[in-house]
Amino acid sequence: MVVLGLVLLVVVALLTAAVALSNPAVHDLNLFGAHIPATLGGVFLTGAGAMLVALLGLVLIQRGIARARRRRKAQKSSAAATPAGASSMRPARPVPSEPASTPASSSRALPESSSTTPDERAAMLAESDQLTRDDLR
Numbered sequence: 527m528v529v530l531g532l533v534l535l536v537v538v539a540l541l542t543a544a545v546a547l548s549n550p551a552v553h554d555l556n557l558f559g560a561h562i563p564a565t566l567g568g569v570f571l572t573g574a575g576a577m578l579v580a581l582l583g584l585v586l587i588q589r590g591i592a593r594a595r596r597r598r599k600a601q602k603s604s605a606a607a608t609p610a611g612a613s614s615m616r617p618a619r620p621v622p623s624e625p626a627s628t629p630a631s632s633s634r635a636l637p638e639s640s641s642t643t644p645d646e647r648a649a650m651l652a653e654s655d656q657l658t659r660d661d662l663r
Contacts, residue, residue, distance in 0.1 A: 545570055 546567025555562045555569070564572075642650075
């Protein structure tokens with residue numbers, strides 16, 4: 527395979543040199559309104575450069591996907607290795623040890639140390655509900 531790849535590269539290099547050297551005529555190219563004089567060899571080499579940049583982009587994408595796949599696989603294997611009750615990741619919010627005594631009507635209840643009274647909280651919730659209804663109209 528390596529020998530075949532080297533032979534193909536040599537053939538491509540010889541054909542490139544033959545095309546570039548046997549066509550010395552200058553052509554006028556139009557690129558977004560700008561006129562650029564270029565030989566056939568110059569156009570060919572510009573295309574080859576663009577192809578190399580595209581290949582570099584594809585290689586970077588491939589390596590990024592492979593790296594993400596390895597990372598996910600490592601995370602899955604480390605998660606499988608940890609005991610069922612233990613977690614390797616920190617919880618997003620601390621879990622309270624006992625449920626707070628909150629009124630059943632409000633899911634946005636404030637902690638017991640708040641200085642607002644239940645009537646004030648109810649008034650604030652009613653006001654925010656009214657504002658939300660006004661915004662939806």
